[in-house]
Amino acid sequence: MVPISRTLLKVDLHTHTADDPEEPIQYTSCELIDRAYHLGYDAISITNHNAISFTRYLQDYARERGIVLIPGVEVDIVGKHVLVVNAHGAILGARTFDDFRRLRIPANLVVAPHPYFPGFASLLWHMRKNMDVFDAIEFSWFYHSHINFNVFAIRAAARHGLPLVCTSDCHHLATFGAAYSLVESEKEPEAIIEAVRAGRLEIAANPLKLREFGKHGVEHITDVTVGAIRRLLPGEGR
Ligand SMILES: [Zn+2]
Numbered sequence: 001m002v003p004i005s006r007t008l009l010k011v012d013l014h015t016h017t018a019d020d021p022e023e024p025i026q027y028t029s030c031e032l033i034d035r036a037y038h039l040g041y042d043a044i045s046i047t048n049h050n051a052i053s054f055t056r057y058l059q060d061y062a063r064e065r066g067i068v069l070i071p072g073v074e075v076d077i078v079g080k081h082v083l084v085v086n087a088h089g090a091i092l093g094a095r096t097f098d099d100f101r102r103l104r105i106p107a108n109l110v111v112a113p114h115p116y117f118p119g120f121a122s123l124l125w126h127m128r129k130n131m132d133v134f135d136a137i138e139f140s141w142f143y144h145s146h147i148n149f150n151v152f153a154i155r156a157a158a159r160h161g162l163p164l165v166c167t168s169d170c171h172h173l174a175t176f177g178a179a180y181s182l183v184e185s186e187k188e189p190e191a192i193i194e195a196v197r198a199g200r201l202e203i204a205a206n207p208l209k210l211r212e213f214g215k216h217g218v219e220h221i222t223d224v225t226v227g228a229i230r231r232l233l234p235g236e237g238r
């Protein structure tokens with residue numbers, strides 16, 4: 001039997017950078033791309049909160065390092081996070097799921113990020129009520145072998161026949177590289193989106209040690225709190 005040769009791309013479709021208007025991120029988009037280059041990534045999406053931080057300059061910067069940069073955003077819909085990869089500007093206007101249905105385009109890959117994690121921004125029952133808008137469900141990097149909110153995402157993905165996409169939801173450069181997806185695809189944005197949609201991908205992640213889990217949990221709560229204070233300041237907020 002002739003072995004089937006497969007091209008597996010190292011991909012992370014959920015990351016944040018200093019261009020994020022809502023959370024205090026300490027590294028630039030170029031620094032993230034540099035890190036991705038050193039770690040051998042093939043494609044990433046920068047998915048800042050309610051802002052598409054995709055420019056021709058960044059696309060070229062990534063391309064020169066062999067990385068496909070895909071436009072993305074983590075948009076608030078009824079206050080809940082929804083990840084849009086291959087995003088376009090109009091999607092930033094969506095506030096409700098009905099808006100989202102009207103504004104989304106077929107080229108978007110819509111992922112439910114951290115849907116069952118404790119926190120106001122998690123979709124919880126909003127995912128089940130609006131399952132028609134989602135193409136995939138996120139398998140988060142942030143888990144411990146005994147504290148793992150991904151188990152609910154795994155069950156939901158199986159129940160609804162959707163693929164799981166593993167991401168880093170990177171807010172701190174040190175955590176980038178710990179979790180990603182291996183996507184069986186040509187190295188082109190549309191082909192990657194199509195492969196994810198069709199479930200041609202694998203999860204690459206390991207559970208965190210308890211100390212790391214605690215440390216990153218505290219970092220996350222600090223980031224969210226600083227972000228919330230920022231949005232309360234005059235002139236900030238969406
Ligand atoms: Zn989020």
Ligand SMILES: [Zn+2]
Binds near residue numbers: 113
């Ligand atoms: Zn995020």
